[in-house]
Amino acid sequence: MAEAVAARKRKVTKRGATRRQLLEVAGRLFDVKGYTGTSIRDIASAMDTSISNIYHYFGSKEGLWNEIHRNSVRQLPVRLREAVAAETDPVLQLRRLLRVHLELADQFQRESRIFFVNADQVDATRNSRQRQIQREVLDVYLEVLQRLRKQGRVRMRHPQIAAFNILGLLNWMLRWYRPEGKLSAAEVHREIISFALRGIGIPD
Amino acid sequence: MAEAVAARKRKVTKRGATRRQLLEVAGRLFDVKGYTGTSIRDIASAMDTSISNIYHYFGSKEGLWNEIHRNSVRQLPVRLREAVAAETDPVLQLRRLLRVHLELADQFQRESRIFFVNADQVDATRNSRQRQIQREVLDVYLEVLQRLRKQGRVRMRHPQIAAFNILGLLNWMLRWYRPEGKLSAAEVHREIISFALRGIGIPD
Structure with missing residues (x-):
């Protein structure tokens, strides 16, 4: 037995x-x-x-x-929403959002590349599911950016463009960053976060 | 006859x-x-x-x-070098570089997407030719950014990361921008250029 x-x-x-x-x-x-x-x-x-x-x-x-x-990117929107919910000040929300997003991008580097960056767009169903997640991720950023703009703390005219710009930085990193390279992940993340915050007019 | x-x-x-x-x-x-x-x-x-x-x-x-x-992206590095050569001040060089790059991205939106963003990486020769052009484009940005840092006019620690960030903004636009949308190309370009310049610490 x-x-x-x-x-x-x-x-x-x-x-x-x-x-x-x-x-x-x-x-x-x-x-x-x-x-x-x-x-x-x-x-x-x-x-x-x-x-x-x-x-x-x-x-x-x-x-x-x-x-x-x-097992990977489908968890992303939920984890990002949790990051935002953990803070009340929108500048801190954005900082935490970026940090958590970069950590998840590291953890799921290959999967994020597959689903967000290199995805070949051949099958409508598969593509629409990917777009759905990207849309949810974009919405998390949009909400925080709109809150920042309402408080008059940023310099961007169009939160939508700023959100796309930020996603551009993050997603492009999936392409160029190599863990075995000279710069540590922490160093790269810090630079990207500073670039993003300054980009919308928040000095670091 | x-x-x-x-x-x-x-x-x-x-x-x-x-x-x-x-x-x-x-x-x-x-x-x-x-x-x-x-x-x-x-x-x-x-x-x-x-x-x-x-x-x-x-x-x-x-x-x-x-x-x-x-007929398209192969011309990119040459045109970008010309943009830089047309100015002497590195801030103006970067501004013109960004403007020309965005104009070319508009002109060759589909081709840039094919070769830079959605490229499937199946053939080593084809892939290496694409990488070569991306490398040349990156180098144009790197040179200007290093010049800016030498003059102490920017806030970035790593010109390499800043160059990748800038390319991330530009290349990501190829994904999300739709000419038939609400925002004009000129408006989108202006926002992206401001974001990029502020991102490296140049106020607009």
């Missing part, structure tokens, strides 16, 4: 490990070759497994994509 | 028109579906022509890609 339980546990653990490995390999390929450029065959051969094994775990390439999405 | 010349001219003109139309259609598809996601067959069917006709004009999908590249 105890042995049967142990055997089932080993099986579940092994299943979990294979799943995680498949997600990892698929994520790497989607990042480098794009969703369209990556076939189930590519993923299978990179993992030295069969195509049917991947279908067994995820149903389809779309299933893999959804799972990576769910 | 005159008739033969006229007939040849008509043929040449028609050839030119077909070429331009193929470039236009391919550019649109590369923009929406990515290079990998677009097949020669897609282009042929969008133009209601044969695949062999496309091979006749461009040799390959790669040939089409190269031609679009040559």
